[in-house]
Structures are given as C-alpha cells and as structure tokens.
Amino acid sequence: MSLNSAQQNSLKEKLDGLKQSIQEELRQHNPESLQIQSGEGDRLTNDALNADEMAQYLHHHAEWQALQRAQARLNENVADICSECGSAIPFARLEAEPTAERCIDCQSKLEANDHRLHLHPHSSM
C-alpha cells in the first residue's frame, strides 16, 4: 500500500459519496422491497420488475458490489494493488475511478476481451 493517509481519506470520501448516491437511487426505484445488505440477500428475484427496472437494478447492483469490494480493499490496505497482477494502481486512477480494482494494463486487457476485436489486437496472441 503506497497511499498516504490523505489519499486514503480522499478515496474513502469518494466511496462514501458514491455509496450514498447509489442508495438514494435504489430507494427511489425500490422504496420498500430493497434492503441493502452486504451479503447476497437477493429478494428481488421473484418480484415483478419490468425489464427497465431490472436493468437498472442490475446496473446498480454491479455498481454496489464494486463499491463494497472497493471499501473492503481500502480497509485491508490493498486499494492501490491490482487484483490481477499485484502492481500498484496510480492514485490518479483511483481518484478518477474509486472502484477501480485493476491496473490500467489489466483493465484494458479485460476490456479488450469484452469487446473482442473492437480494440487493437494484442501482441500476445
């Protein structure tokens, strides 16, 4: 962990802000049925949500999980360690994207896989 305490605090504040805005949005969409817990208490499965709501929910759910992971990583002092290769993640990257858990190399490899041939082919193949 190479972040100093000011950097850690700044990251923590960003994550807290993100958490509040996700909670706010989830509350608006699901005023009663949604209880946010850290576990997988997925009570929405049987609810009759329309596709839009479901897509929104899944989007926020993914965001929420990324947020939980980021907070856990911060607590374990590994917020700036890439979860793939163990390299340091530059603080500027974390500032721009507080839930980032991979270094730019690993992230771009992942996205290259996601987008198939959309990006430049990698020399490793």
Ligand SMILES: [Zn+2]
């Ligand atoms: Zn990496």
